[in-house]
Every structure is written in structure tokens, then in C-alpha cells.
Amino acid sequence: MKALIAGAGRLGTQIAQVLSAAQNEVTLVDRDEDRIAELVSRLTIRLEAGDACQADFLEHAGALTADVVIAATGDDADNLLISLLAKRRFAVPRVAARVNDTENAWLFDHRWGVDVPVPAATPLISLIEEATGATDTVALLRLSKAGVNVIETAITTQSRAAGRTLADVALPAGTVIATVIREGQPTVPTPEVRLRPGDELLLVSHTATEQEIHAAFQ
Template identity: 75%
Template sequence: MKALIAGAGRLGSQIAQVLAAAHNDVTLVDIDEGRVAELEGHLPVRLVEGDACEPALLEHAGAHTADLVLATTGRDEDNLVISLLAKRQFDVPRVAARVNEEENAWLFDRNWGVDTAIPAATPRVSLIEEATGATDTVALLRLSKAGVDVIETAITPRSRASGRALADIALPAGSVIATVIRAGEPTVPTPEMRLRPGDELLIVSHAATEQEIRAAFQ
């Protein structure tokens, strides 16, 4: 899948990390030159600096061949413009957009090119089906064509994985840790990294269930 994400804040960069870990072709766009420079070398994605509200920039970033566009900026008006351009001008099959202000939620519909609205209160986003009955470990994202789940789990002081190195944790077969979110920022996991309370992990798996992932960490 080819994904274009507009907005390299916490949400956008986390989704980029997850999609890239699931072997998707990801481009992340942000208007802030400093933010792009900060992420350079830390995410396995293509980074593009510029205003995603500009059709020429979206075309340069690959919107004309994207399977998925996500508008995750901090401004609702920008997310709506990006969504409309993606759907109407570039005919992107699937468009998701973040809703920052609850009172604007009614605008985020097909009239503005939005297939999936992402409420700001949602801590993570399911791009195809939203998780229900959320606990500390929830299935966030099902890439139905590839049969891939992305599962989130949070480390607490009572988690048996707290203080342990990633290399010492036995993951279910067909699973890999995509990213460790620490202090709000996605971090590339390394075998020697020791988990701390407050860490959030996103695990990409082709076969494991939520319960199996939970058992490995909790």
C-alpha cells in the first residue's frame, strides 16, 4: 500500500512508523522545516517539506498514486482542504482526516472527501476499522489485504515486561515491534532497549491475537 500522511506531529509520525513497519510505502509531509529535519533518519519513510494544502505539493509527494491519504495536521481547515484535494483532484481511494475541534466534526464527511474521521480524543487510529471495547491492548489497524494487525500495548509498573530488554521478550511468531513511543515520541526499537512504565508499543503481526501479545508484555 502507498500512503501519504500530511502532518508530522505525534499522530502523523506514529502512524507513519506503523505503516512503514508493515512494509508499506509511506511519505510524510510537513510544512515545518525544523520538524522534517528532526525526523530525518529516525523514520523509515520519505519526508517531504511543504504545504500539503497546495495541489502541486501533494502531486510532488505522490498523491496521484496514493492508496491512502491521511490528513493529521493540527488545523481542521487544513485537514479538510487536504482531504478534498486528495479525493476530488487526485481520486485517492481512501482518505482519513483528524478532527481537532469537536464542533467541526460534522464537516468531516464525504462532501469534503473524508472517508474516515479521526476524533482528536482517539489515542490511536484504526485506518480500516476502529477498535471497540478498548483496553490497555487494542487492535488498532487491520490491513485487510495484507492480513496484518497492528496492536498497541502500554507498559505499566505492574507489567512483567517493565525493566526488561526487548531482546529478552518472546514475541508470538510472525510479530515484530514497530515502534516504542516514549515521552510522546516514536523511537526505533533496539534489542538492548529496556522498557519503562509509560512506554507504549506498537506491534505488527500477521498471526498473533491481542491476548497473545498481552501475555508477552503484561
């Protein structure tokens, strides 16, 4: 599945990480160039800086071939416009949009190209299932029904965890390593696994922030 996600805030980034971990082709876009630059070193998905409210940029980002577009910005007006462009201009089969203000919920329907309106309070698990129409993509999140963060971090030559075993890395409380992806293949994260530059780790946490987890490895 090809997914285009507009909005690289915490929600959009988590959705992108989960869909990417499930072997989907994901593009994450945001108009904040600094935010995109920050994510480049942490995510292995396609990242683009630009305004998703502009049709030309949406086309550049892959709207013509997307199976699903998820408008996950913090602005309802932007989410509606992105949804309308995705559905009317690019005929995207499935469009989901986050509803930030409940008073605007009545606007999020087929008239604006929205197939799946998602209230901001919707748990991440339900949001992804509703947006993509697939429950198997979020099997990892079934470890918990609420408050779960799926966070990805990559090991580089500059990472302090490079050359260390997983047993040597002090993880934040409430955090487990789901898998280590090495040369494109998932590896069972036993304590003896020694991290190498190029490794990607997928972690699940109930309490830790992205910054805390990245600090443990970087």
C-alpha cells in the same frame, strides 16, 4: 499499500512508523522544514517538507498513486482542504482526516472528500485500522489497547549504542524492543544482539517519550 500522511506531529509520525513497520510505502509531509529535518535521521520513510494544502506539492508527494491519504494536522481547516484535494483532484481511493475540534465534526464527510472522519480522542489502533481498512497492519499495537507508542530509532556511527549489545542499553521503564531490522531483515532482539551502524530498532512503550528512547541509543 502507498500511504501519504500530512502532518508530522506526534500522531502523524506514529501512524507513519506503524504503517512502515508493516511494509507499506509511506510518505510523511509537513510544512515545518525543521520538523522534517529532525525526523530525517530517525525515520527511514520518505519525508517531504511542503504545504499539503497546495495541489502541486501533494502531487509531488505522491497523491496521484496513493492508496490512502491521512490528513493528521492539528488544524481542521487544513485537514478538510487536504482531504478535498486528495479526493477531488487526485481521486485517492481512501481519505481519512483527523477532527481536532468536535464542533467541526459535521463538516468531515463526503462533501469534503472525507471517507473516514477520525475524532482526536480515537485511540491510535482504531485510527490506523479505520484509515487503512486493514487490521493486520497494527498487529504490533495489540500489545496494548491504549497508551502505546511505537517508536523507531536508527543506529549510526555516532550513536553511543553502536557496538554495544542490547543487554548493555538501559531502556526507559515500560519499554520493549520489538525487533532489530538489519540489512532489511528483522532480527529477534535477544540480549546478545550487538548493534551495528545501519541497524533500525522498533520499540513499543507505554510510558516513554520518543526523546527518552532516542537518548538511550543516541
